[in-house]
Amino acid sequence: MLDIPPAVINYILNYLIEARSLAYLLVKKDGSLLAWGGKLAEYGITNLRQGGGVGEQVFFLEGLLPLDDIPLFLPLIKTEYGICTDVHMFPSSEGDWVLLLDSTWDENQLLPIQQSINDFSLLQEKLTRIQNH
Structure with missing residues (x-):
């Protein structure tokens, strides 16, 4: 295993918790919710019931x-x-862990790129139709 200084580990943990709004769920293999924590409310996840089916709640x-x-x-x-x-x-031995990390920043960075790709594809199709007529 890597020898990572405690200061680096603390920084990464604080970054994940604060900047990426870390939230987690622990789900038993039968699909029932066992435990949860972190910033679930930021994902609109509230009023969870221990023992209830996770698919019905999330x-x-x-x-x-x-x-x-x-x-x-x-x-x-x-x-x-x-x-x-x-x-x-x-x-894990306790069940299945579900970690949520906010990726809004990533989405905002990728959205203009994806839009440019879509615009280029439409333009290419239009040019192909013009050439074929």
Whole structure:
């Protein structure tokens, strides 16, 4: 394992908690919610019930759990509340962990690039139609 100084680890943890609005859920293999914490309210996730089905409480997780012992990363997922988040899921002996990290900044950086690509594709199609006529 890497020898990382405690000051660096503290900085990374504080950055994830504050700047990326770290939130987490722990879900049993039967799909019931075991524990949660962090900044869930920033993702519009409130009023969770321990023991209740996670898919019924956090709709964008419906059908994604349980994991088959393989971590899963879903970048730039738009929640039902319109918040863009990176979703990291990984299995453990306690159950499946779901980590949420705000990716609004990433989305804002990628959106103009994606729009330019879409505009270029439309222009290319238009030129191809003109050439074929």
